[in-house]
Amino acid sequence: MNDIQKNLSEVQGKIKKACVRNKKIMRDAGDVNLVAVSKKQPIDRIHAMLKTGHRLYGENRVQEAKERWSDLRPQYPDLTLHLIGPLQTNKVKDAVELFDVIETLDRPKLAKALSVEMDKQGKSLPCFIQVNTGAEDQKAGIAPGELPEFLKLCHDLRLNIIGLMCIPPVDAPPALHFAFLNKLAAQNNLKELSMGMSSDFEKAVPLGATYVRVGSALFGERPTI
Numbered sequence: 430m431n432d433i434q435k436n437l438s439e440v441q442g443k444i445k446k447a448c449v450r451n452k453k454i455m456r457d458a459g460d461v462n463l464v465a466v467s468k469k470q471p472i473d474r475i476h477a478m479l480k481t482g483h484r485l486y487g488e489n490r491v492q493e494a495k496e497r498w499s500d501l502r503p504q505y506p507d508l509t510l511h512l513i514g515p516l517q518t519n520k521v522k523d524a525v526e527l528f529d530v531i532e533t534l535d536r537p538k539l540a541k542a543l544s545v546e547m548d549k550q551g552k553s554l555p556c557f558i559q560v561n562t563g564a565e566d567q568k569a570g571i572a573p574g575e576l577p578e579f580l581k582l583c584h585d586l587r588l589n590i591i592g593l594m595c596i597p598p599v600d601a602p603p604a605l606h607f608a609f610l611n612k613l614a615a616q617n618n619l620k621e622l623s624m625g626m627s628s629d630f631e632k633a634v635p636l637g638a639t640y641v642r643v644g645s646a647l648f649g650e651r652p653t654i
């Protein structure tokens with residue numbers, strides 16, 4: 430087994446374990462989708478991951494993802510690509526062409542641009558609304574209090590909103606934010622929850638994550654250059 434295979438089995442094992450409490454299975458591990466975050470990773474690590482059969486990947490930059498996955502895609506027709514990073518409106522066309530799911534719908538202007546572009550391309554990509562659960566000034570996302578109104582806008586724009594996504598503040602206990610996001614999703618009748626990264630996905634799973642976004646725990650540390 431190579432490192433990537435080993436990391437994948439370990440992360441999958443931890444997800445399974447996080448579904449169990451006091452020997453009781455609280456969740457079906459099959460309901461927790463593992464998004465392998467391949468951003469900035471060397472291509473050989475991605476090839477190794479593809480070799481395991483894993484087909485769900487996340488990228489945070491449209492341009493980088495395009496350079497890397499446009500060539501790979503045709504070889505892997507069952508691939509699913511999630512956009513997990515901020516999306517500028519001038520990149521919406523490329524994003525809708527390349528990605529299968531947009532996780533970072535975070536403002537009205539983007540909702541409108543996505544709606545127009547999806548109509549043009551005849552697509553209806555599933556989207557997550559990114560929620561700024563920590564009300565951080567520097568962080569993207571819809572304020573929790575503005576979620577109902579934003580959802581209404583998305584509905585009027587005929588966007589296919591499947592759930593909520595969050596990135597907790599670095600200095601706060603993530604579980605509070607995961608529980609909060611879960612509550613917001615329930616209040617708004619949304620099924621999917623994208624939350625948890627390498628450092629905290631085991632906390633996100635018992636709190637209802639249906640997608641965890643894991644990078645370094647699968648691929649190793651991202652090269653800094």
Ligand SMILES: *Cc1c(COP(=O)(O)O)cnc(C)c1O
Nearest residue numbers: 466489513626627642643644645
């Ligand atoms: C990079 C990134 C991740 C993965 O981070 P790791 O700590 O490497 O698991 C998850 N979500 C988002 C939004 C990211 O940008």
